[in-house]
Structure formats: structure tokens, C-alpha cells
Amino acid sequence: ETGVTQTPRHLVMGMTNKKSLKCEQHLGHNAMYWYKQSAKKPLELMFVYNFKEQTENNSVPSRFSPECPNSSHLFLHLHTLQPEDSALYLCASSQESQNTGELFFGEGSRLTVL
């Protein structure tokens, strides 16, 4: 399926582990995002990248480290997470020049921190 793909879909990790989430978009968009979705809470914006440059870090703890090597790929590196970080992590992309604001989301990576 074209669009926005995320891997892995499910991840279980201990608090001392290091893991990474991967996102790839096949839409030719120039902006990519990481959102956190927790139960009964609004979608929380974590990071924004425009043309591979980070333009937003929404007060995210340093145990989350994003990486955007090119406009099609986005990673979220995870290190020494806490159980409260367990959530669905959604990647999204958009075409900023169109100024429509439409976000195209991936299916998400369900993270469980033990």
C-alpha cells in the first residue's frame, strides 16, 4: 500500500532498552510529524520536520530522539523509556506548499514499555 507506512506495528520494550520506530512516506510530501496518541487524551504533537529540518519540538523529553535523513523517512529513537510512554505513536506527512493542512497518517506503532 502506498501512503505512509510505519514499522514495527507493535513493540514491547523494557525501560533499559534502545529501540527505534520507522516511518516512510510515498506521497512526495515535504513535512513529516510524530504524534503520540494515549487513551482518552488528545493527539499530542511531538516533532515536526519541514524539508528534513526540525521545526518543532513540543517539549518532548530527551529519551525520544527523532531523525529525518531525507524527506521520505522519519525515525523515532527510544531510550530508557518509562511505562507512561506506552501509547500509539503515529507518523504523518503533509505537503506544506499546498497549504491545505491535510495530514496523512500511518497506521501507528503500538508501544508498550514494561
Add this chain to the structure above:
Amino acid sequence: GENVEQHPSTLSVQEGDSAVIKCTYSDSASNYFPWYKQELGKRPQLIIDIRSNVGEKKDQRIAVTLNKTAKHFSLHITETQPEDSAVYFCAAPTLYNFNKFYFGSGTKLNVKP
């Protein structure tokens, strides 16, 4: 920054009835208001949006209305069907960064057959 509040958090309707979900926002400069639908286990997807230069927009059974004076916008679904059952999110951007959206907390709509 922008503050978006969404009500109700859950909504249960009978098939064929109408459903209305409301959102309020705080930044009077916000000018674009999308609605996303997220089915169980699926990704959020844009279903309709409205810009501040119009008061209403309709697409088949769904419509969105905007009251800029009162700073609220609403999603209307008519003739609801079981496949409309999902979580619906409203959102509004900040003025200084069009890429930065504040989302409402979501409304879980259940359409009973």
C-alpha cells in the same frame, strides 16, 4: 497557544438518526478546521474541513459549520449508518505555524443498528 475542546466524549445514536459533535477553540486567528475519523485499529483520516471564509461546508451526509464569532465549529452527520461508528477528532492550527495542529480529545460515536 491554541486550546481545542471537544464534546461530547461519547455519543450513541440509532441508525438513521443525526449526530452532532462540537468543538471550541481559543485562538481567534485560527483559519482552518479539519475533522478526522479514526476507525478502530485504523489510522485517522481527514473527512471534511472548513476554512474561515465560509460558514458551512457539506459533503453528502456530513457537514461542518463554523461560527467565528463564538469560536466554535461542529460536525454534522445525517442518516447515520453503522460504518460511521468511529472516533472523530477536530483540530485547529496555530497562526504562526500552519503545520502545528491542536487536536480535540475525540468523540467516540456508536451507531446502533
